[in-house]
Amino acid sequence: MEAFFRALLECSVGMSVVSLAYMAATPLLSKRYAATWLYYTWLAIVIGWLCPFRPHWEAALFSLKPDMPAVLVEPIEAGKRLMPMVVGQETGWGSPEALWQVAAGLWLIGMIVQLALHARRHWRFMRLVNRWSEEVTDPETADVFRAVKTEMKVGGQIHIRICQGITTPMLVGFFRPVILLPPVPFRSDELDFILRHELVHFKRNDLWYKAVVLLAAAVHWFNPVVYLMAKAIAAQGEIACDERVLAGMSLAQRKRYGETIIGVVRSRDGRQTSFSTNFYEGKKGMRTRLFSIMDTTKKKSGLVILGIVLIATIGTGGAFAVSSAGKPVESSIAPAVGPSTAEAGPTQSSEGAAREGGGISTSNGKDLTVWLAAEHENNFGQAAWAKGETVTWSVACEQVRELEIGIMSVSTEKVYSKRVATGTGTITITVPEDGDYRIYVKNHAKEVAKFLLKLDKDFGPLV
Structure with a gap:
């Protein structure tokens, strides 16, 4: 457990640096690279958060734990095979082993609590949906849904329902996906945009993506950077979804799409589950999103950015280290003979060589x-x-x-x-x-x- 927890802390620090750097660079990258590439590059970072073990080089750039001093003892000269060892006396709950166990226990409890809270929130929301949702009876809405599904070549069983308990459209359900619409009238062009948006989320399996992000946030619940990352991924996901919906559309259609989004989010009440899509990610995110909607410049693929992020993610093992457990620091053993122990020099075994x-x-x-x-x-x-x-x-x-x-x-x-x-x-x-x-x-x-x-x-x- 100690080795795993050390690796987890090392991963958390290293991936915090990678995530913050990518967040800071995203506004500049979005001017040249496609939003979809930037969105899936985040997935590589999330996987980095979930995989704590990294290759380590000979020396780390930063050490997160100084070498612990050992208690030195006098070796026993009983024969050529009797070799000295460094001996340290543990002190119960104050020992390093016990402290690591306590820290690991607190981490495990925090992760379980995080997952339990999200599971409870999702269960309560789905209970509300099952109680207050109903099949679409409006023939116009059903016709638009069928037409959009056919045009987008959406297979599989996905349904559309009207839910009295929500105020913004959303996609829910891992195994029985459903698009939920609030009980408000939409014009056919608005409904077309909304359904396209949610079907793009469905085709890209964004609910599963959100689940992986949530798992990373639960594993690293003690690190505030992971929550910033989750928020940035959600915002980038909506921008990437908009990009897919608007591909090939005119400036006038983009403007109408933006107006549809603004109209939808005005009446939102924030009621949702962690395992759903969402039209709204805050005022700042909405402003960035609207600028992106009206941006018609041709963007590059982000394969180079993805490669750089992968290298940075894998390389965190060489840049950060909690301890030098992979390669112990060698030290000579001196006899413990009072205050001048440190000055006594290395002790020789019966063979005449220092044994360490x-x-x-x-x-x-x-x-x-x-x-x-x-x-x-x-x-x-x-x-x-x-x-x-x-x-x-x-x-x-x-x-x-x-x-x-x-x-x-x-x-x-x-x-x-x-x-x-x-x-x-x-x-x-x-x-x-x-x-x-x-x-x-x-x-x-x-x-x-x-x-x-x-x-x-x-x-x-x-x-």
Whole structure:
């Protein structure tokens, strides 16, 4: 969970920068590029919000979490295979592991609440629609609907109903789509424009698009930028829909379309669901939309813009990093001998070389959080066992790593261990002889491994 939440925070910060930059650039881009391309480029950004994992480079441009200092301990010189490890003592709820768990729990609760609120709002709205809507009985409205469907080559089952509880036209329903019209009279040309607009939303599956945006907003509910993004996407979606409806129309028809929209939104009351289309996105959005409606200049496709946004989205993993978990920072281990510890220099093992690349933290002496550098081994702790006793431990690794877990005889330095291919599982070892043994761990993978090791007894000081 910690690894996922770190990646989520990294994604949230990186995609905030991408989203804000794209929002700022949209007014300029809209003068040269088609609104539809700008609209679907937003979809690439939304997918970036929903996919927290990114490729990471050797070094990030920005670090969102400084390296945590380790508590250094004096290594035990018991033989050439006894290697020092960095040991940190956890402090219950104040430990980094516990804080990450609390943060992840709060995030999960917030996401569930967000989704539940939207689901409840949608359910209540649909209940209102089912109660107060009725089939269209006006033959003129039905004829216009059939003519527009035929001209736009709209297949599938989509219906049109009059709803007493709304004041603006909208499309609702993922599996049984329905165009809802308010109970007000429309002229045939106004109705033609309105139905074309909603049918474009239907053909482009914009309700599903809105659902994906809503999911991204729920996942990143703690980030205000995601709500700005959702609002910008809704406004761009209406502009893109207008562009499709007005393709090939004259200036006079564009003017009439704009007047139709203004007439519709004047009487709106804001009652709707998150899973519906909407004619109105605020005064500023309406002003931008009307300018776009009257713009008859030929626009380019936005393939280049889409490519740039994709590169920026994928590249956020190299620009932002919550931690350097992918490549641990190496440091020499000095003996803990009072205030001058930091000045003591690296400690030499019995082989004469500095041994690095391992760390342990625990709050109770039995539940250990261990990390090992690539292809590193280590041993720690000490306990006496009798011949025939069984050792049963569980191991759970954050990544898929091949680990070797077992015990090592202090007198003979012989290792009795088993491999866990995925890094997660249970091992059982029978003690071969009476004597003192140390815990033995080895990471056979070519990447760093961080795992939780649950012991069945307290091994005393883990040095």
